[in-house]
Amino acid sequence: MKLIATSTLPRTANNNAQQEALRQIKNLLTKEFTDSPFNKLIFPNPATRRHIIPWITSIRLFLSLQSSYIVIQDGYNDKASLATLKVLAHAIVTTPEVGGMKGDPSFWDIVRSGFLLFPFYFGVRAFLRQLEFMRTWKQYMVVACGGGSGARGARGGDGTSSNSKPYGTVELLVVDETMRGKGIGKFLLSGALEMARASRSGSSSSSSSLKDGRWILSTQTERNIKFYEKFGFRVLYDKDFEIRNGLGDGRGGGELSRVQNWMMELVE
Numbered sequence: 671m672k673l674i675a676t677s678t679l680p681r682t683a684n685n686n687a688q689q690e691a692l693r694q695i696k697n698l699l700t701k702e703f704t705d706s707p708f709n710k711l712i713f714p715n716p717a718t719r720r721h722i723i724p725w726i727t728s729i730r731l732f733l734s735l736q737s738s739y740i741v742i743q744d745g746y747n748d749k750a751s752l753a754t755l756k757v758l759a760h761a762i763v764t765t766p767e768v769g770g771m772k773g774d775p776s777f778w779d780i781v782r783s784g785f786l787l788f789p790f791y792f793g794v795r796a797f798l799r800q801l802e803f804m805r806t807w808k809q810y811m812v813v814a815c816g817g818g819s820g821a822r823g824a825r826g827g828d829g830t831s832s833n834s835k836p837y838g839t840v841e842l843l844v845v846d847e848t849m850r851g852k853g854i855g856k857f858l859l860s861g862a863l864e865m866a867r868a869s870r871s872g873s874s875s876s877s878s879s880l881k882d883g884r885w886i887l888s889t890q891t892e893r894n895i896k897f898y899e900k901f902g903f904r905v906l907y908d909k910d911f912e913i914r915n916g917l918g919d920g921r922g923g924g925e926l927s928r929v930q931n932w933m934m935e936l937v938e
Contacts, residue, residue, distance in 0.1 A: 673861040676738035694757040700724045702844045707890040707929040712803045722792050732783045733775045737764045739862040759854050761843040763862040766836040766883025806913050814907035814933040840887040884937040898934050907933040
């Protein structure tokens with residue numbers, strides 16, 4: 671098996687390996703996360719969720735292509751048949767940026783992704799629910815990662831607060847369920863972090879020190895904590911994520927639904 675950046679796969683009329691890889695990634699993510707705690711929170715109705723999640727997953731992959739990493743099965747190369755391309759695992763790892771994580775997608779990126787078609791495909795109510803989640807999640811991240819009220823104020827290895835350091839994220843990590851227990855997740859995460867470090871510094875031979883940055887991830891599954899701790903991640907913030915029921919217009923009102931969430935960070 672080998673680790674590659676998804677964006678480096680060919681995308682030509684004769685060899686659209688990138689499109690095939692994205693199709694397989696989408697299937698892996700849809701199967702793994704359609705009934706995840708977060709998606710159940712956003713879209714409680716199972717039928718609605720099963721329509722929306724594959725579509726929104728495609729949008730996320732489009733917007734995060736430059737930060738997407740995959741583990742593929744041995745035997746594929748640029749001259750091989752697409753039938754030999756088998757995606758075993760996937761993760762999005764963004765590089766730390768000054769002032770936090772990489773900036774939000776531009777308006778034109780959002781237009782090109784097709785996200786603005788959401789209300790036409792799935793209705794205004796579901797669209798507003800998604801927007802409410804995005805708004806609330808952004809506020810939650812500010813508290814958890816920016817040192818707002820309630821954050822633990824984790825300390826870096828040099829004794830200074832890590833909240834002031836720029837951060838990247840680890841998201842949408844999944845391993846094909848038929849390939850689990852073989853070290854693929856460890857191979858993917860360690861390799862993707864190293865490639866992200868090299869991308870940030872511009873040299874694959876650079877130091878892997880994170881003194882100028884950190885990586886943040888979230889999990890709603892407690893058993894995942896031990897897996898991430900093996901890479902040096904530690905729990906930064908462990909308060910429930912809450913979102914208001916109803917349409918959500920940002921002006922309050924309505925009962926809260928919540929899910930247990932752990933924010934973890936990797937610093938040195």
